[in-house]
Amino acid sequence: MSTPKRVTIRDVAGRAGVSVATVSRVLGGEYPVLAATRNKVLRAVRELDFVPNAHARALSAARPGAIAIVVNSVAVPYYALIAQGVEEQAAQEGRLSLICTTGGDTGRELSIVQLLREQRAEAVILVGSVIVDEEYRKRMTEYAHALAAAGSRLVLCGRPPLGEGVPALVVGFDNTGGAHAVTAHLLSAGHRRILYLGLRPGHTTSDSRVAGYRSALAEHGVPADASLEVEAEFDRQSGYDAMNRRLAAGPPDFTAIFAGNDLLASGAIQALGEHGLRVPAEMSIVGYDDVPPAQDLRLTTVHLPHDELGRTAVRLALGRLTTSPMTLGTHIVVRDSVRSLGPR
Amino acid sequence: MSTPKRVTIRDVAGRAGVSVATVSRVLGGEYPVLAATRNKVLRAVRELDFVPNAHARALSAARPGAIAIVVNSVAVPYYALIAQGVEEQAAQEGRLSLICTTGGDTGRELSIVQLLREQRAEAVILVGSVIVDEEYRKRMTEYAHALAAAGSRLVLCGRPPLGEGVPALVVGFDNTGGAHAVTAHLLSAGHRRILYLGLRPGHTTSDSRVAGYRSALAEHGVPADASLEVEAEFDRQSGYDAMNRRLAAGPPDFTAIFAGNDLLASGAIQALGEHGLRVPAEMSIVGYDDVPPAQDLRLTTVHLPHDELGRTAVRLALGRLTTSPMTLGTHIVVRDSVRSLGPR
DNA sequence: CGATGTGAGGTAACCGGTTACTTCAGACGT
């Protein structure tokens, strides 16, 4: 508070009795400087506690920009885990990383992308599935071109590619494969009436999980039943509400549930409990994502390499990887939420 | 890719047929500009898709800096929830916010603080409890002075104040009060042998929770028993390991557990389950923090207003609030993890 | 011994904005 005046490179130069160029060279590295001079400069830097201004540096020299990840909310484990992966890889690559949150608001997303353009971010990583409609496609295409024009790369995580000419990199999880596997797991435990909880038409993540669910049913010769596919958002509350509604309508006409993600499963389990249905004794359930709460619930689910997604996004952004779109594999984690009905 | 050249304010000025000052004024706001001129400029901005360079702006004008929050890991719900609060309040105040992670590494913490000094961050919010020793105190004091010299504010969350002359703001949770309350809850349910899980001498958060635990016992006339205070880190694995070790040594000599935080409780519950002890039937347990997994576990715990902590930290940093140190109240959340032993 | 080479260090232009100060055209006063 007392000293609002900043120490600049000129102050250091003055104190060390050299020119600003020399100070910059000592700090910068490459240029040859006599040891004696270097020491004078370093002493002055220490004595004045000089900290170079990052903005001035960014302005004059072409230095690596920051890597930004944009998510709905860091309080959602799915995003937090991916963000963690981004942070780690960015740190490893010597980049500063920013985590920005939109709260799911398109307007905020737009102003954040604008902000990141102003910051001359090296890469912008957009995470999270969305309703892919024409409006969305148009918006993303705009982002992509605008960012490309500014020399930034756009990476989409868990979203479909935008098409040929659009400069955006893509990486995602194998949702269909995982959903197929976990549904097959229920089927081979003898379940035939399996409820899919989390239908969201147009929503890419959910759509591809439903696809895996249906293909597994088909493969096992179980006829599709639209009444077993119930809509719900991908959060805990929705899972709770949807399951409550279903159970209020009468006793369950299914023996197992495939929840679109673990949060949904968590809410559903609470509703089941309140209706006196224990997992797995009276109802089997599986989830998707394998976020930490799944462990506490002893939930059989599909493990997603969240941090790997984050790391891959950074690698793609920095050009370390060139295959795009890229799909990360998943695997099923068996815990105690499925009861075997025995061979029939 | 094709056009790596950036659009500058001079390009806009040229295209609009005005001077750069005029462009800056149109974009900046305050200065009076003829409507016709303004429109010419705005059209040029749109046609060229001009985005002002944030670094150049930061360099020339005194504009508000970013608000940075430094945590161990965003994948830990406790930190994620606080970070969420910071994000929200910062956004509301029109500030950019950065989330940085250290992974608990002191070296990384130091380089992050340095980085933030270079970025001329307006505020640096350090979150998370730590071992408060002389070395820590010295380090923080250095940070505080260095940041103050650069015009930034330092806010410590969940850490003790540094002393009179040190320019650091402080906000934290009422750990002792919450611990007292939740211990009293166990006591009034008839429990007398209560294990405290999560002893970490020197660790401020744990220390103050232990203090609340002890004072509640004392108040109820229950003699302290050092063998009921067991050490553990504040994560799930530690809780699991510590509880396993304790149960392997013989049948429990306690009827309830007070876990230092919910993660610890979660691990302990898993260990209990593996030893055939059900919660709450054969063992009562309470936690602390009320992070999302607590809900799935039906865990009675102490609710912490995480987002409020984040928001308060930002308000303190921006001078909207002046009381420091500040303590945020907590309240107990009763779920189904405690069995009443009945009145004696 | 003067021409040339070499390497440390200085000078100043530049990055892309903002803004204090200056200019200038038109409105107004006498």
Add this chain to the structure above:
DNA sequence: ACGTCTGAAGTAACCGGTTACCTCACATCG
């Protein structure tokens, strides 16, 4: 008709670094 005031727009200095280019002392060589 001429001086003055006013407000819009221009000029250029500045923010704090980096770096291309220049200088200069000294070592090297014919």
